[in-house]
Amino acid sequence: MLGGEGGKAVEYLKVDIYIHAKHKGNPRGAGEATAILEFISRKNEAHIRKATAAVENDTKNALTLKVIVTALKMLIKPCEVVLHTDNEYIKSCVALGWLETWRQQDWRKANGKQPANMELWKGFYISMQIHKITFMPYEDRQEFNNEN
Template sequence: MDSEPKTVEIWTDGGCKPNPGPGGWAAILRFGAHERVLSGAEAATTNNRMELTAAAAALEALSRPCRVALYTDSEYLKNGITRWKEGWVRRNWRNAAGDPVANMDLWRRVLDAAARHEIAWHWVRGHAGHALNERADQLATAARERLIAGDGG
């Protein structure tokens, strides 16, 4: 019997066109043979906000604490969560220049959602042939296009 907990694999993406402008986000969650797809859109946002929203929504969708491998093509998300957050928190949500951290509301949302999970954060190069990264990009783009077409996000 396998006593090692299984890992939920999450692939996220988000983007805008133009940036800033209308944006979409998507997340693909996989656990064994199960898959769940999440996506959404906002009329006025940025690439970075959509990347953060995708990660937050994916982690919030997990109903219990999990071991997670989260894949993103956003260096902003990966670096923020693995390198910059301690300094931000220590400086009361100020960056190294002393200014308020951009997208603080979403960073807090990601950190709150991540707190109950054991997460390995992975950066992958976007548009480099990673099938699930490409699919997340297509889903995020489709969500943005539905919003623009008036079909909702």
């Protein structure tokens, strides 16, 4: 339970999102990413959902961010989310405060330029305002090993 408005306790649904991205090209190329969402409902029922994303000529960071935003949009109520990813850049943008700084500077980096994939970053930022999001290291998942 987490504190809510007016002193009422709010119970957030806990959701684990496991991110796996396959990308060919350095830095730009084609790739596909999958997000596996796992949660236990308030009725104590296990649920698994899947989100996918693809790019034809973009970076692995863009691909990973795209599937994260797609997965977070699937959540219809505020949740406590654990993102399992090996993408250090996305984790660093949050942990080092870059994302918040970009927002405060009208979506501009210190050099005055817009960050790459700005619309995806804006979508991720909005999701961070709705959900309590933390990061954990990526764990290999059986679901990913069965993909073709």
